[in-house]
Amino acid sequence: xxxxxxxxxxxxxxxxxxxxxxxxxxxxxxxxxxxxxxxxxxxxxxxxxxxxxxxxxxxxxxxxxxxxxxxxxxxxxxxxxxxxxxxxxxxxxxxxxxxxxxxxxxxxxxxxxxxxxxxxxxxxxxxxxxxxxxxxxxxxxxxxxxxxxxxxxxxxxxxxxxxxxxxxxxxxxxxxxxxxxxxxxxxxxxxxxxxxxxxxxxxxxxxxxxxxxxxxxxxxxxxxxxxxxxxxxxxxxxxxxxxxxxxxxxxxxxxxxxxxxxxxxxxxxxxxxxxxxxxxxxxxxxxxxxxxxxxxxxxxxxxxxxxxxxxxxxxxxxxxxxxxxxxxxxxxxxxxxxxxxxxxxxxxxxxxxxxxxxxxxxxxxxxxxxxxxxxxxxxxxxxxxxxxxxxxxxxxxxxxxxxxxxxxxxxxxxxxxxxxxxxxxxxxxxxxxxxxxxxxxxxxxxxxxxxxxxxxxxxxxxxxxxxxxxxxxxxxxxxxxxxxxx
Amino acid sequence: xxxxxxxxxxxxxxxxxxxxxxxxxxxxxxxxxxxxxxxxxxxxxxxxxxxxxxxxxxxxxxxxxxxxxxxxxxxxxxxxxxxxxxxxxxxxxxxxx
Ligand SMILES: [Zn+2]
Numbered sequence: 001x002x003x004x005x006x007x008x009x010x011x012x013x014x015x016x017x018x019x020x021x022x023x024x025x026x027x028x029x030x031x032x033x034x035x036x037x038x039x040x041x042x043x044x045x046x047x048x049x050x051x052x053x054x055x056x057x058x059x060x061x062x063x064x065x066x067x068x069x070x071x072x073x074x075x076x077x078x079x080x081x082x083x084x085x086x087x088x089x090x091x092x093x094x095x096x097x098x099x100x101x102x103x104x105x106x107x108x109x110x111x112x113x114x115x116x117x118x119x120x121x122x123x124x125x126x127x128x129x130x131x132x133x134x135x136x137x138x139x140x141x142x143x144x145x146x147x148x149x150x151x152x153x154x155x156x157x158x159x160x161x162x163x164x165x166x167x168x169x170x171x172x173x174x175x176x177x178x179x180x181x182x183x184x185x186x187x188x189x190x191x192x193x194x195x196x197x198x199x200x201x202x203x204x205x206x207x208x209x210x211x212x213x214x215x216x217x218x219x220x221x222x223x224x225x226x227x228x229x230x231x232x233x234x235x236x237x238x239x240x241x242x243x244x245x246x247x248x249x250x251x252x253x254x255x256x257x258x259x260x261x262x263x264x265x266x267x268x269x270x271x272x273x274x275x276x277x278x279x280x281x282x283x284x285x286x287x288x289x290x291x292x293x294x295x296x297x298x299x300x301x302x303x304x305x306x307x308x309x310x311x312x313x314x315x316x317x318x319x320x321x322x323x324x325x326x327x328x329x330x331x332x333x334x335x336x337x338x339x340x341x342x343x344x345x346x347x348x349x350x351x352x353x354x355x356x357x358x359x360x361x362x363x364x365x366x367x368x369x370x371x372x373x374x375x376x377x378x379x380x381x382x383x384x385x386x387x388x389x390x391x392x393x394x395x396x397x398x399x400x401x402x403x404x405x406x407x408x409x410x411x412x413x414x415x416x417x418x419x420x421x422x423x424x425x426x427x428x429x430x431x432x433x434x435x436x437x438x439x440x441x442x443x444x445x446x447x448x449x450x451x452x453x454x455x456x457x458x459x460x461x462x463x464x465x466x467x468x469x470x471x472x473x474x475x476x477x478x479x480x481x482x483x484x485x486x
Numbered sequence: 487x488x489x490x491x492x493x494x495x496x497x498x499x500x501x502x503x504x505x506x507x508x509x510x511x512x513x514x515x516x517x518x519x520x521x522x523x524x525x526x527x528x529x530x531x532x533x534x535x536x537x538x539x540x541x542x543x544x545x546x547x548x549x550x551x552x553x554x555x556x557x558x559x560x561x562x563x564x565x566x567x568x569x570x571x572x573x574x575x576x577x578x579x580x581x582x583x
Pocket of ligand 1: 029031042044045047048
């Protein structure tokens with residue numbers, strides 16, 4: 001990016017990404033992590049920070065952290081432990097957050113990203129395990145803060161990248177790759193909007209070619225891919241403007257205001273960065289044996305880039321389909337499951353690429369929210385393939401499947417949607433339609449091809465959509481030709 | 487020899503601890519902290535060369551729980567410890583700017 005004074009600037013970005021793990025219970029107690037409970041109904045003395053309560057580590061948290069670390073090419077730290085990060089804030093009832101500073105569970109990994117500029121490696125500095133904080137709600141009436149500790153103690157991993165990113169595009173690609181990988185591992189659903197994935201952006205600018213980094217700021221409160229992008233663009237410009245005006249960038253934490261699309265510094269007291277970390281004496285260290293590590297490695301599912309490669313070799317579907325289908329764990333599961341059951345990967349892919357995408361968009365849903373099963377999708381493909389339903393009916397059945405996961409076989413039966421293959425009944429209907437529409441017949445006879453469409457439509461309507469349009473067309477043409485000769 | 491704690495240190499520590507100290511309290515805390523740190527300094531007299539740093543005093547590792555929900559809604563009891571209560575939430579001093 002070029003400043004007003006003709007200088008070229010480079011943006012240097014590092015990301016801290018918090019991911020909420022998909023465990024059933026919290027990191028240090030047996031309270032549920034389920035969303036949507038009434039305030040404080042998922043709390044106990046441990047996660048509400050009562051004195052004397054004893055935290056006990058959830059094994060699943062360690063296993064998810066290991067799985068993510070392995071997928072991101074990290075070294076697993078075989079002797080790791082927890083530390084206390086001390087600060088006072090009502091969302092943190094213990095007055096410290098249990099986190100990992102000295103010996104985080106994963107170190108030195110990388111993520112491969114693709115942008116228009118080609119493919120690049122982004123370094124992972126470390127991944128550590130920690131607990132989430134409670135939720136504060138401001139009460140205008142009482143002029144106080146109300147605290148709900150249901151989220152307090154929900155397990156998080158924080159993935160800290162190296163300052164290897166250079167543009168908003170690269171940051172988007174990096175976040176997307178993290179999201180997809182972690183979803184495949186089943187370690188989190190990674191929804192930015194719902195807060196199960198959160199990103200803090202560390203950003204500085206420097207003149208292109210400079211060897212030293214500029215002073216960086218940290219941006220918080222980014223809760224959508226769009227706000228990450230906007231915040232990066234905005235902060236880059238703000239810092240360049242400062243440098244061009246001969247001023248200095250202040251190292252500080254800034255809060256992004258999504259509505260006003262600007263950021264402002266957080267109060268310095270809030271920003272007192274002396275957390276006086278020390279080892280948590282309540283939690284014994286974690287030792288990861290070779291055997292445990294191998295067990296986790298063996299359990300790793302096929303990851304997105306591996307799937308992409310295999311689809312290309314195995315299924316013979318277009319690259320664009322591969323990209324979209326492997327871009328969601330749910331779509332990939334549906335595709336593989338249904339293809340195995342019906343043996344028609346191209347047909348399955350077609351349903352996932354066209355009708356599924358249309359309905360997802362129409363209903364503002366994510367692929368992960370799809371309700372229908374691979375069995376039902378395969379069933380639909382088979383029905384259409386055997387000619388038992390025509391393509392219009394197939395779409396109608398699909399819609400019902402998409403809405404409430406109906407079994408296509410029994411739905412077609414119940415609704416009486418099976419194509420009528422009774423030639424006699426169809427012929428009778430076609431004759432009735434011809435007799436009832438002399439004007440259209442006349443038009444057709446005078447060369448108006450459009451009239452044929454109308455007659456087909458009338459026949460389909462009379463057959464309640466259950467006829468095969470090809471047969472209707474053929475029969476109409478035959479009978480009309482015959483009629484003309486009279 | 488007793489450690490001397492500077493005014494800057496006391497100022498900084500009181501910000502971190504969210505304490506407001508009167509002039510008299512400040513002097514008292516300075517003396518106490520100096521004494522405590524001098525006492526801790528006794529450890530420096532030990533020869534620890536060749537001793538591995540340790541973070542825990544018990545030789546235990548890997549104390550885990552399985553990922554099974556064991557706690558139900560105990561909010562009535564939990565809120566008994568709240569300084570104030572409203573809508574099943576803990577009432578705390580205002581934190582928003
Ligand atoms: Zn709890």
